[in-house]
Structure formats: C-alpha cells, structure tokens
Amino acid sequence: MGMLAGTSFLYLTLLLLSTVAVEFCICRDSISRTEFIRDLESIISNGGTFKLGFFSPPNSSERYVGIWYNDVPSSPVIWVANQNRSINDSSGILKLSDDGNLVVQNGQNETLWSSDVSTAGVNSTSAQILDSGNLVLRGAQLNTLWQSFEIPSDSFLSNMRISHSQGKTELTSWKSPSDPSIGKFSMGIDTAMRIPEIFIWKEGSPYYRSGPWNGQAFIGVPRMNSVYLRWVRVSNDDRGTVYLTYSFANESFLDYFQLNYEGNVVELYWDDGEERWEIRWLARESECDYYGKCGAFGTCDSKMSPICSCLRGYKPKKLEEWNSGNWTSGCVRSAVQQCERMNTSLNGKSGESDGFHKLSNMKVPDSAVWLSDEESKCPIRCLSNCSCKAYAYDSGIGCLVWYRDLVDTSGSFYENTVSKVKIIVALIVGVIGLAFSGYFMWRWISKSRESRKTRIQRSPLRGLPRDDPKQVKLEDLPLYNFNEIANATNNFSLNNMLGRGGFGPVHRGRFPDGQEIAVKRLSKFSGQGMQEFMNEVLVISRLQHRNLVRLLGCCIEGDERILIYEYMPNKSLEALIFDPMNRGHFNWEKRRNIIAGIARGLLYLHRDSRLIIIHRDLKASNVLLDEDLNPKISDFGMARIFGVNEDQANTRRVVGTYGYMSPEYAMEGQFSEKSDVFSFGVLLLEILSGRRNTSFYLDEQFLNLLGYAWRLWTDDRDGMVNFINPLIVDADTQPVILKFMHMGLLCVQESTKDRPNMSAVVSMLESEIVDLPAPNQPAFLNSLMASNMESPQQSQKASSVNSVTISIIQAR
Incomplete structure (x- = not known):
C-alpha cells in the first residue's frame, strides 16, 4: 500500500514537472546554447502569432520540425525544417550545435537538418521565432546569420521576399498533403527578359506565368485588382536583387500564399466569423492558365469552345491533331510576310504589305524583349525587323517586342469580320484603376500626289449635332479634303509619324506654303470614335488661349475623320x-x-x-x-x-x-x-x-x-x-x-x-x-495607412486591372 502511494506521488510529481516545463517553453520565443526543444514541446513568438515545434502531417506518423499559426484551429504548417528527412518516433530534438548552427537530430544524435551557415568567429548564437513567422539565427551582436524566410517551404508570408539572384529564393511544393518533402513544383520570380515575371515550374519546365510586372501589377493576372495593387510590390534592394514581397496595413490579419502540391498558388485567409481558412485567390482558375496551353501562335479563351484558337493570320500546324483537342503543336503563319518575300525567292511576287492585328485584354506572350524606345517608335522598330512577330507598349514597362514564337497568350478578343479587312482589331475595354495602350499601323502603297485645293468643303458638316446648347457652331472652322492632308503627310508615311494615341496615329505634315502641321487621324479600329472626334472639334474650335493647342481645321470625308493642329516641335x-x-x-x-x-x-x-x-x-x-x-x-x-x-x-x-x-x-x-x-x-x-x-x-x-x-x-x-x-x-x-x-x-x-x-x-x-x-x-493612401483592413467581401468589389493590348504583325 505504501509502495502504491509512493508510486502515485512520483507520477503526480512528474506530471506537474512536465506541465511546468511545457509552460516554460511556451513562455519563451528563443533557443540558446543551453536550451533546446524536444518533441511535444514548442516555443511561441513574442506576440503569440506563430509557434515553432514538432508536428506530424495528416495521415502520417512521421515527425518534422515546423512553424504554424498559434491559437488557430487546424493551422497549416507554413515552414518545415527537415522536409526531406523525417523522424520516425518522438525522440527528435531542435537545438544549437557546437558550431552554433540550428540543427534537428533524432534519438541517435544523427543530424537530419542544419541551418548550415558559417559561424566562424562567432562566440555564441541564439535562435528566435518572430511574430512575422520568421525563424532567425543570430550572433552575439544580434546580427542575423540565417533566417527561414530565405529558405521558404511552400508558403509566402507578409514581408517575406521571393528574390531573383544567384542565391534566389523560391517556394517549393510538398509532395502530398501527408508528405512535406520537396515536390514537383517550385515558384519564383524570373528576370531573364529584364522584366520581372512570376513563374511556377514543374520539374524545371514552365507551368504557369503571371505576365510581366509594369510597376503596378502583373499584367497577365486578371484578378490582380486594386486590393493587390496596394500590397504586392516588385522592388530592388541595394545589391540590385529583384524581389517580390507584400505587406498589410493591419498586421494582425492572417493571410498567406501557398504553392500547393498540385502546382497552384492559393491565397488563404483566416475568417474569424466562420473560424476557418478560406480561399481568396487562385493563380490557376481555368485550363487557359496552364503555360502554353495552345502552343505557339495559339491563344486560349476559357469562355470559348474549344478553348484554343490560332491568332489571326495563323492556322493549325497539325490540323488533325488540333481538331482532336491536342493543341500543343500550335499554329503556323497562313501567309508569308512581305519582308520575308523581299528576302527570299518570292521577291517580286504579288502580295500585300505587312501590318498589325491588335488584340486587347490579352496576356502578352512569353519571351518579350524590352526596348527603351518611346511609344511612337515601338511599331516602327518591329516593322523594321523581319524577325519581329509582335509588339506591345505599356506606360509602366515601355516597348516590348517578340522575335520568337508567341507562346502562352490568353484572353478574350473580338474580331471585326468586315469583308477584305485583314487588320482585325479588338475593342479596348476601359477599366477603373489602370489603362493600358496598344498600337497597330499599316503602310500605304499608293503615293498619289495632287495639288492642294483651297476650296473649303462644308457639306460634310450636314447632319452633325448642333442642337446642344453647350456646343458651339462650326461655321468658322476650315475643312480640308482628304487629298490635301494625304499630300501634306506624304500619304501618312511612317517616316512622318509622330506617335499614336487612343484616337489614332498622329503624323507630321507640311502644306505647300511651308506651314507645318500635326495631323490626328481617327483610326477605324480606335478605342475612341465619332463621339470623341466631335467632342474635340466642338470643344476646341472656339477656344483661344496661348496655353491650349490650336486647332487649324478638320477633314470629314467618307469614313475619314481628321483633325489638323499646329505643329509642336518639342513634342510632349x-x-x-x-x-x-x-x-x-x-x-x-x-x-x-x-x-x-x-x-x-x-x-x-x-x-x-x-x-x-x-x-x-x-x-x-x-x-x-x-x-x-x-x-x-x-x-x-x-x-x-x-x-x-x-x-x-x-x-x-x-x-x-x-x-x-x-x-x-x-x-x-x-x-x-x-x-x-x-x-x-x-x-x-x-x-x-x-x-x-x-x-x-x-x-x-x-x-x-x-x-x-x-x-x-x-x-x-x-x-x-x-x-x-x-x-x-x-x-x-x-x-x-x-x-x-x-x-x-x-x-x-x-x-x-x-x-x-x-x-x-x-x-x-x-x-x-x-x-x-x-x-x-x-x-x-487609405489602403496603405488604415488601421483596419477591409474585409475580403469588400475586397472582391474592387476594380480589376485591364490586361495589356498587344499587336501581332501579319501580312495584309
């Protein structure tokens, strides 16, 4: 009886001591040379946000050291130390080794994982779990020797940096939900073409691409709306390293991105009301988000059936294979370009001149080449190089051209099927928050010249709106016929082109009397139309001020709508x-x-x-x-x-x-x-x-x-x-x-x-x-400096960013 009582007392004493030990571990956030973490023990960051300890994945008995959210039910593990070498029992320990590195060992004192940094000359080290979720190893002077944010697992946290450099930081997926060892997928930022883009790779091959960064957004991400514009950034550090990061104004908001074992990036946030993790955003939402789904010169639209089609001017490379639903072979050009005819045995044979087919709301292709040209020179640079397949211009990036096959293009575009019109143009959809400009042009072959007619034609003004009291009359505005303007601009020669806007191209011209002019021609494929043309005429025709550009006249003849301005030699x-x-x-x-x-x-x-x-x-x-x-x-x-x-x-x-x-x-x-x-x-x-x-x-x-x-x-x-x-x-x-x-x-x-x-x-x-x-x-600035972040439901109402417009060169 006495022995039984003694045994019970000993058991109770050990239980109390173990409870004290666990509480002691919870109350600290660091590990010193004399402290360590055993299995079933953990430490918590100072603010109580993250926990560091041992865990087993679902449906597995293997043990790993990891970091997860504290006090959140079923919290996902956001970082794993010994990913590729698990512990098969509860004998594991996390400690500082004799050389000062952080190590995970099993019961046989075998090191399964190490921070593996040089600690030469460092007298003592310590490790600490921070409220950011970052595990850091510091020297005696509190200088950072190593940090988990630089070797992430599958999770991307606020203030973490995914970088591109010789020692680049990438996310790596788990093999499965029950196996955290490194899987098939990795995610990182790529700057091979000098423009940052996010890639997901599957065993080293591209699997997903975000499109280039334009200073505001990744322009191939349709749902990268104003919510993300406030937080996601691509920047350079003082060593020239390009990195991707994000941050929230409200640091208590639980939100992170995960590269899951299926190769998709998922944004998850903790819903306090529902007490569960909710999906807020997915990188891949449709078949069209797979890299190169439709092959070279093919474009993907998930709203269409079939989802793949060839770009205008191209046809399936392997028709039978294409019709069966296998689009990987892509498309080839239907007609030979003029510049190719000029450089081959086809020289001298009949054919039409090269032009551009504009696509709007598109994810631009991979392998763009960045040029430092201004927007007016971008199409000219492309036309002057027979290898150029397409160009695009974005104010945040500059001029982009493509000399390789156009791969990984997706989006919706509208085709104008007017008979014999080979330059097909999509309508530009304006979206709040961001406007992108894309351009197209064509060459005029005939160069007829006529003497300038001085007769002012007023008949084309009949039928134009005049009954709005806000508008002015046009009786005093000179009108010119089309031939006058064509002669003045050398038939709208490319050499005379000053630039291009939403209205259409602007050419420099000269009348026979020597007066220089700027000619603004409304394009049939412009995002603007007759309303904007008339608006400009009606507004500016009666305005006279030294700081407003002067309208000299206009041309309204057939389908032509042209404005003639005084020429500004110093441009914009x-x-x-x-x-x-x-x-x-x-x-x-x-x-x-x-x-x-x-x-x-x-x-x-x-x-x-x-x-x-x-x-x-x-x-x-x-x-x-x-x-x-x-x-x-x-x-x-x-x-x-x-x-x-x-x-x-x-x-x-x-x-x-x-x-x-x-x-x-x-x-x-x-x-x-x-x-x-x-x-x-x-x-x-x-x-x-x-x-x-x-x-x-x-x-x-x-x-x-x-x-x-x-x-x-x-x-x-x-x-x-x-x-x-x-x-x-x-x-x-x-x-x-x-x-x-x-x-x-x-x-x-x-x-x-x-x-x-x-x-x-x-x-x-x-x-x-x-x-x-x-x-x-x-x-x-409210989104950057507010003390409380808007709810996810509110976030969904924010305006999305318009996709860039690209122009595909084709034979006309």
Whole structure:
C-alpha cells in the first residue's frame, strides 16, 4: 500500500514537472546554447502569432520540425525544417550545435537538418521565432546569420521576399498533403527578359506565368485588382536583387500564399466569423492558365469552345491533331510576310504589305524583349525587323517586342469580320484603376500626289449635332479634303509619324506654303470614335488661349475623320521630364514656366472661356511644347462642357489615365473642376521629381509618388528636398521648389472640398505667399495607412486591372 502511494506521488510529481516545463517553453520565443526543444514541446513568438515545434502531417506518423499559426484551429504548417528527412518516433530534438548552427537530430544524435551557415568567429548564437513567422539565427551582436524566410517551404508570408539572384529564393511544393518533402513544383520570380515575371515550374519546365510586372501589377493576372495593387510590390534592394514581397496595413490579419502540391498558388485567409481558412485567390482558375496551353501562335479563351484558337493570320500546324483537342503543336503563319518575300525567292511576287492585328485584354506572350524606345517608335522598330512577330507598349514597362514564337497568350478578343479587312482589331475595354495602350499601323502603297485645293468643303458638316446648347457652331472652322492632308503627310508615311494615341496615329505634315502641321487621324479600329472626334472639334474650335493647342481645321470625308493642329516641335512634356537624356537640360526656370502655363490653361477652361470645360485627361503626354517650351494643353476628346449652373457631373463611362484620375472620378464616376485640379497636382509633383506616379514605389513603405511626398511632409520635412530632381535644385531654388511641392500636395488631397480651385492655384503660383495652408492626406493612401483592413467581401468589389493590348504583325 505504501509502495502504491509512493508510486502515485512520483507520477503526480512528474506530471506537474512536465506541465511546468511545457509552460516554460511556451513562455519563451528563443533557443540558446543551453536550451533546446524536444518533441511535444514548442516555443511561441513574442506576440503569440506563430509557434515553432514538432508536428506530424495528416495521415502520417512521421515527425518534422515546423512553424504554424498559434491559437488557430487546424493551422497549416507554413515552414518545415527537415522536409526531406523525417523522424520516425518522438525522440527528435531542435537545438544549437557546437558550431552554433540550428540543427534537428533524432534519438541517435544523427543530424537530419542544419541551418548550415558559417559561424566562424562567432562566440555564441541564439535562435528566435518572430511574430512575422520568421525563424532567425543570430550572433552575439544580434546580427542575423540565417533566417527561414530565405529558405521558404511552400508558403509566402507578409514581408517575406521571393528574390531573383544567384542565391534566389523560391517556394517549393510538398509532395502530398501527408508528405512535406520537396515536390514537383517550385515558384519564383524570373528576370531573364529584364522584366520581372512570376513563374511556377514543374520539374524545371514552365507551368504557369503571371505576365510581366509594369510597376503596378502583373499584367497577365486578371484578378490582380486594386486590393493587390496596394500590397504586392516588385522592388530592388541595394545589391540590385529583384524581389517580390507584400505587406498589410493591419498586421494582425492572417493571410498567406501557398504553392500547393498540385502546382497552384492559393491565397488563404483566416475568417474569424466562420473560424476557418478560406480561399481568396487562385493563380490557376481555368485550363487557359496552364503555360502554353495552345502552343505557339495559339491563344486560349476559357469562355470559348474549344478553348484554343490560332491568332489571326495563323492556322493549325497539325490540323488533325488540333481538331482532336491536342493543341500543343500550335499554329503556323497562313501567309508569308512581305519582308520575308523581299528576302527570299518570292521577291517580286504579288502580295500585300505587312501590318498589325491588335488584340486587347490579352496576356502578352512569353519571351518579350524590352526596348527603351518611346511609344511612337515601338511599331516602327518591329516593322523594321523581319524577325519581329509582335509588339506591345505599356506606360509602366515601355516597348516590348517578340522575335520568337508567341507562346502562352490568353484572353478574350473580338474580331471585326468586315469583308477584305485583314487588320482585325479588338475593342479596348476601359477599366477603373489602370489603362493600358496598344498600337497597330499599316503602310500605304499608293503615293498619289495632287495639288492642294483651297476650296473649303462644308457639306460634310450636314447632319452633325448642333442642337446642344453647350456646343458651339462650326461655321468658322476650315475643312480640308482628304487629298490635301494625304499630300501634306506624304500619304501618312511612317517616316512622318509622330506617335499614336487612343484616337489614332498622329503624323507630321507640311502644306505647300511651308506651314507645318500635326495631323490626328481617327483610326477605324480606335478605342475612341465619332463621339470623341466631335467632342474635340466642338470643344476646341472656339477656344483661344496661348496655353491650349490650336486647332487649324478638320477633314470629314467618307469614313475619314481628321483633325489638323499646329505643329509642336518639342513634342510632349512626357518626353522631357521622364527621358533620362533630357532631364539635365530641363532646368528649374523652364519647369516653373511650364507649370504656370498649364495652370493658366486650366484656369481658362474652368473660368475664363465662354464655356466651362473639364478636361478629364490631363497628363504629361497631353501637354505639348512649342519651340520656346511654352506648354499647350491638348487632347480634348474626353473633355466635358458644363452649363452655367453646373459644377459637377456623373458618368458611368470613366475615361482617363490611371495615376492622374481623382478618387471621386475613378471610384464613383463623379467629376468637376476639382478633378482636373487633382490631375494638375499629380503632374506638378511629377515635374518636380522627374518620376512617374504610376511607376515609382518607395522600397520599404510601398508608397507611390504621392505617398512618398506625403511621408516626407509628415515625418521628414528636412528630407523633402530628396523628393526633388537633384539636377534642378540648389540653395537658391530650394525654397520656391519646396513651396511648389506644398502646392502639389494641396491639389491631390483626397477630399474635393479641401483642394483649391485653379484660380487659387494660379494665385499661389504667382504670389510670394509663403504661409500656405497645411495639406491633408492625399488620395489613394487609405489602403496603405488604415488601421483596419477591409474585409475580403469588400475586397472582391474592387476594380480589376485591364490586361495589356498587344499587336501581332501579319501580312495584309
């Protein structure tokens, strides 16, 4: 009896001691040389978010060391140490070895895994699990020697970096849900073509591709909406390493990305209400998301049946195989290109000239080559190289061309099947948050020349709308016939082409009397149409101001719609402030005069003209510069005329350019003169900094240009000079430049009532007033700085990013 009581007492004592030991382990977040973790023990990060310990996967008795979320039922394991060497019993131990490395050993003291870093010269080390989920090994000076974030398993956590360098960091999938050893799939960022893209590889071969990063989004990810734009970033560190990362404003939000054993990237978040993990996003949602599903020169559309089709101008390479549903062989060209005919035995045989077929809302193909050309030169570069298969232009990337087979193209496109029209164009769908531009062109073969006719034709104006009281009459606007314009532009020669916009191509021309002109021709395949053409004519025909571009006349003949403007020899403001070759020649006084001129032009539109006009698309490329660098606002196709008693309007058709649109316009379709003020503020900050709002991001804070300016204003007034282009600022100019920066922040405030009108802006620009009102927070920062993150249900309502438009070269 006494022995039984003694045994019970001993058992109770051991149980209490083990309980104390477990509590002791839970209360600490680190491992020292004298401490270790045995199986059934664990440590928890200081804030209680993550736990480090031993686990067994579902339907397995094998033991592993891993990290998972603490206090979350059925928490997934987000990192595994001994992935490829499990422990078959509970004898495992995690400790610091004699050389200072973190190791996992079994009961036979066999090392199954090690952090395996050099610890030479390090007297002592310690390991700590952080609230970020990162396990770090530190030296005596608390310097980081090793961290689990640099050797991830299958999970991508907030503030983790997936990088591309010699020691690149990639995710690796598990073999199965019950086997965490390295599986068939890996995910990483690839910069082989100088443009970052996310790839999933299956045993080394491409399995999924995100499309290139344009400074805002991966343009092949349809659901990469404004939620992701706020958090996901691609950046460079101080060693030049390109990395992908993301971060949330609310760090308590449980969310992570997982590369699962099937090769799909899944975003999971913890739903507190339902108390379970929910899927928020999938990389692959359809068959079209598999890399190269339709082979070379094939395109995939999951809404169609069959899902694969050949690009316009191509046919299946193996027809029988293609019709059976095996599309891997892809497509081949239906007709020989003109440049190929010129360089082969086909030279001299009949055939049509080369042109472009434009595809919109498309994921661009793999293997793009990046060129540093401006948009007007992109199609010319492609046409001049017989190996060029396609080109695309994106303001955040630049010019992209393809010299290889077009592989991994997907999306929906509409075909115009008008008889004998070989250049087929998809309709461009405008989406709030981002607008991408794609281009197409053709060559004119006939070069007939006729003498300029001086007769002004007015009959084509019959039937045009005239009954709107907001519109003006056209009796005094000269009209030219088509042959006059064709002769002036050398039949719209490529050599005369200045560029291309949503309206169509712009050519330089010269009348017989020597007057130089800019000819803007509405393309049949343009995203704009007769409404925008008439809008521009009606708005600008009666406007006279030195800071507005002057309309000389137009041509309305048959299907042709052409506008003739005064020629601007210095092109657009965009080329001067963003081109590295021009920045040093564009001093502060020139910039100041341009800023003041733009402001005066807007004031004229809003207050001083006989009409009240809201431009709605003010940006650097829509400000032209004459020979003396005087600015002239152009492109009134999207402008709206207000009545005398109107001060704001609403629209369901939001037009404009992402990065310049005010929040009330982009999100609600509401616009007023304060919308133009916001665009002016963005443009002002771009002129001062020489950086684009749409492609500048501060590495660690993930702020755009407005956010960077605001952070300096609120946290580092002395550092505000760092915002300014260093080539234009010195001790004499610094005070006035900082004043202009202050005015820019006033213009981009989130609330319309806080923004000044253009009359006040011009007054501030021209006066010596120093004590300006303090600005409030700029627009589009709430998502970055809010204390509470929006719910996933709210997130789904955010606008998605439009896919880029690509143009495929084909024989016509």
